[in-house]
Amino acid sequence: MYAEERQQAVVQQVVAQGRMSVAEIAALFAVTTETVRRDLTALEALGLVRRVHGGAVPASALTTLEPALGERDAANVEAKGRIARAALELLPPAGASILLDAGSTTARLADAIPATHRLVVFTHSVSIAARLAGNDRIELHLLPGRVRPHTHAAVGATTVAAVGVLRVDMAFMGANGVSVGHGFSTPDSEEAATKRAFVLAADRVVGLVDATKVGVDSSVRFAALDEVDVLVTDASIQRDDRAAIAGADIEVVVA
Known part of the structure; x- marks a missing residue:
């Protein structure tokens, strides 16, 4: 799978599941966690996902809940x-x-x-x-x-x-x-x-x-x-x- 194909598939999976960790993405696509982080950085720059601690969420997901x-x-x-x-x-x-x-x-x-x-x-x-x-x-x-x-x-x-x-x-x-x-x-x-x-x-x-x-x-x-x-x-x-x-x-x- 080419990088572009993998990144498109990552976006589809993140949108479908609502949130995925770096480890989950790496296991699913049989790549290293460093490759996943590079993919997520590129996808965030394109506005397709949002990075969160340890993984990614869909681009439309924003934190709206405020802890007391x-x-x-x-x-x-x-x-x-x-x-x-x-x-x-x-x-x-x-x-x-x-x-x-x-x-x-x-x-x-x-x-x-x-x-x-x-x-x-x-x-x-x-x-x-x-x-x-x-x-x-x-x-x-x-x-x-x-x-x-x-x-x-x-x-x-x-x-x-x-x-x-x-x-x-x-x-x-x-x-x-x-x-x-x-x-x-x-x-x-x-x-x-x-x-x-x-x-x-x-x-x-x-x-x-x-x-x-x-x-x-x-x-x-x-x-x-x-x-x-x-x-x-x-x-x-x-x-x-x-x-x-x-x-x-x-x-x-x-x-």
């Missing part, structure tokens, strides 16, 4: 801890200003900030603000807005307007999905608008995203790949995904 904060906090705990510790190395010097996006991994970064490190911190996350409120070395600003029960984060026009007048040294961002084709994304449009404002307000943007979300597209993009300076992820990221993202001129830090 408690569910996210309990997932991939060790990887998120490693990511947060690696992100500490990227903190700007004492006296600098940062934006902390809502999320379970950014919350771990908030926990890890040394008590001796003086920072100005802006956040829209009630949970993160509560974690930092007792640190007298941090000048803490909780951004206004309607708090979503799902994420404990302030969103809406008031939040976006408050961020719009800021200029900070660095923003630490979470995401529900990161891919070469779609960038950094999240399911909720109001969350996306707030995240977008964070990206525009920062001199340097750092994404804190565990590898299960790499290669995944959520429904609303808030940043293109080239608008983020550093992606901090964990060691289970697929080699092809890491290379593709690094090829978009983003520094990839593997914790």
Whole structure:
């Protein structure tokens, strides 16, 4: 079977089954997993499938379900801890200003900030603000807005307007999905608008995203790949995904 014939057959199988892993495709077509990953990369570039962690889904499949904060906090705990510790190395010097996006991994970064490190911190996350409120070395600003029960984060026009007048040294961002084709994304449009404002307000943007979300597209993009300076992820990221993202001129830090 020629490569073009195999790739066409892969698309047909992925559409028929709704999702296939790299290993399943390799076994079905008697090729190596490296060949499958190359096929999926080519097919994604053509808009025929979407890469997800460990496999592929039909091109029309977008992540629309948003896990609640408690569910996210309990997932991939060790990887998120490693990511947060690696992100500490990227903190700007004492006296600098940062934006902390809502999320379970950014919350771990908030926990890890040394008590001796003086920072100005802006956040829209009630949970993160509560974690930092007792640190007298941090000048803490909780951004206004309607708090979503799902994420404990302030969103809406008031939040976006408050961020719009800021200029900070660095923003630490979470995401529900990161891919070469779609960038950094999240399911909720109001969350996306707030995240977008964070990206525009920062001199340097750092994404804190565990590898299960790499290669995944959520429904609303808030940043293109080239608008983020550093992606901090964990060691289970697929080699092809890491290379593709690094090829978009983003520094990839593997914790």
